[in-house]
Amino acid sequence: MPESDPAPPLAVDIDGTLTNRNRAVDPRVFDALREWPAPVVVATGKAAPYPVALCEFVGIPVRVIAENGGVVCFDTEECEEFVVVGDRAGAERVAERYREAGHDLGWGDLDLTNRWRETELAVSRESPLEPLRELAADEGLRVFDTGYAYHVTSPDVDKGEGLKTAADRLGRAPGDFVAIGDSENDAATFRVAGESYAVANADETAKREADYVMESGYAEGFLEALEAVGPK
Ligand SMILES: O=C(O)COP(=O)(O)O
Numbered sequence: 001m002p003e004s005d006p007a008p009p010l011a012v013d014i015d016g017t018l019t020n021r022n023r024a025v026d027p028r029v030f031d032a033l034r035e036w037p038a039p040v041v042v043a044t045g046k047a048a049p050y051p052v053a054l055c056e057f058v059g060i061p062v063r064v065i066a067e068n069g070g071v072v073c074f075d076t077e078e079c080e081e082f083v084v085v086g087d088r089a090g091a092e093r094v095a096e097r098y099r100e101a102g103h104d105l106g107w108g109d110l111d112l113t114n115r116w117r118e119t120e121l122a123v124s125r126e127s128p129l130e131p132l133r134e135l136a137a138d139e140g141l142r143v144f145d146t147g148y149a150y151h152v153t154s155p156d157v158d159k160g161e162g163l164k165t166a167a168d169r170l171g172r173a174p175g176d177f178v179a180i181g182d183s184e185n186d187a188a189t190f191r192v193a194g195e196s197y198a199v200a201n202a203d204e205t206a207k208r209e210a211d212y213v214m215e216s217g218y219a220e221g222f223l224e225a226l227e228a229v230g231p232k
Pocket residue numbers: 013014015016043044045046146147148149150183185
């Protein structure tokens with residue numbers, strides 16, 4: 001990171017990282033994110049409206065990687081852009097064949113999980129994984145298990161590619177960033193960022209790829225990571 005920075009820019013996952021055990025955002029992270037003295041990029045598997053709203057309600061500029069890198073959205077002084085990488089057609093084909101095989105995406109008729117997705121589809125972890133993996137492989141796609149959902153995604157899309165785009169828009173290198181996350185969809189961010197922190201509840205892939213594994217889990221672990229990299 002440049003000498004002048006009091007702290008590194010962050011790439012922060014949401015579910016399992018800013019949340020607590022019962023999936024609610026820990027209220028302590030609001031001040032921590034707002035007061036961080038460098039840019040914060042929220043990098044999530046969720047559709048863009050969720051992280052955009054999080055930024056709005058936290059009171060930080062909208063700098064978002066959504067859909068595991070399928071979408072990069074900036075609405076700041078330095079950049080106003082909504083970048084869509086890949087397309088959803090392949091994931092739709094997988095979903096159609098999955099339904100034909102008698103399975104269900106598992107979100108009910110309303111399905112707010114997928115309503116605003118542009119590039120991938122998410123499937124409930126209550127639904128069977130193996131047929132989903134097989135169909136995805138057949139269509140040349142990949143499945144991420146985030147611990148919160150299965151995501152059917154193009155193989156060239158991940159949060160690490162998203163971080164390259166986001167860093168570019170900030171006039172930074174991806175290696176300037178500190179990444180914090182909890183699951184296999186964060187591994188690509190961990191590889192691209194300069195330093196990476198997995199919270200204690202992280203899955204094996206995230207722990208393996210991270211430079212450091214926190215003693216605490218969930219938002220407590222996130223706050224522990226900030227303590228480690230923040231202004232002294
Ligand atoms: O939406 C998910 O499945 C996981 O979201 P996350 O990337 O913010 O942890």
